[in-house]
Amino acid sequence: MVRPTGSRAGYTLIEMMLVVAILGVIFAVGPRLFTGIFQFYTQSTARTEVQRELRAMLENMNRTIRQASADTVSISQDTGQPPYSKISFTTIDGRSVTYKQSGRSLIQVVGNGSTTLSKNISYVAFTYPQTDTRTVMAISVTLEKATYSGRTAALQMAITKVRVMNP
Secondary structure, X not given: OOOOOOOOOOOOHHHHHHHHHHHHHHHHHHHXXXXXXXXXXXXXXXXXXXXXXXXXXXXXXXXXXXXXXXHHOEEEOOOOOOOOOEEEEEEOOOOEEEEEEEOOEEEEEEOOEEEEEEOOEEEEEXXXXXXXXXXXXXXXXXEEEEOOOOOEEEEEEEEEEEEOOEO
16 A cells, blocks of 8 residues: 555554553453452362262262161261261161261261261251151251362252161
8 A cells, every 4th residue: 555645654642542541451450350260260160079079978878878777877976076967877788887077077987997978078967857757867968168268168058868768
């Protein structure tokens, strides 16, 4: 393209001021935006992990408690732990099983071996929702996981009922 005589190539002062203003807005808003995105991602990831952990834990407890002999079920608590946070029973094949809260861990004890099912327990309770029957049990669980900046949030609570199949 042919330029008219006397014109100069380059940017005007107004164009440069607009670019500086736009960059200033981006630099002012950018860090807060990135921090918000990071916090959202961290919390979403923690929630997904807790939900997956909770499903696996409840499936394990449901499967095992269904095999209990109803007359051997004992609900109690260890010293310093929340009420109703321990359940012990004998399965129909003679195995001794205990689920108990120990601090922030949920521990499964089968015979002499123990397994930690979760290290994110905030609260677990085993109760009988009906006082007239000992074959239906409710399990209440609240899991809590660290998210960002050392903060924790109660991310998942679940209540499930389990029927003891061997009265």
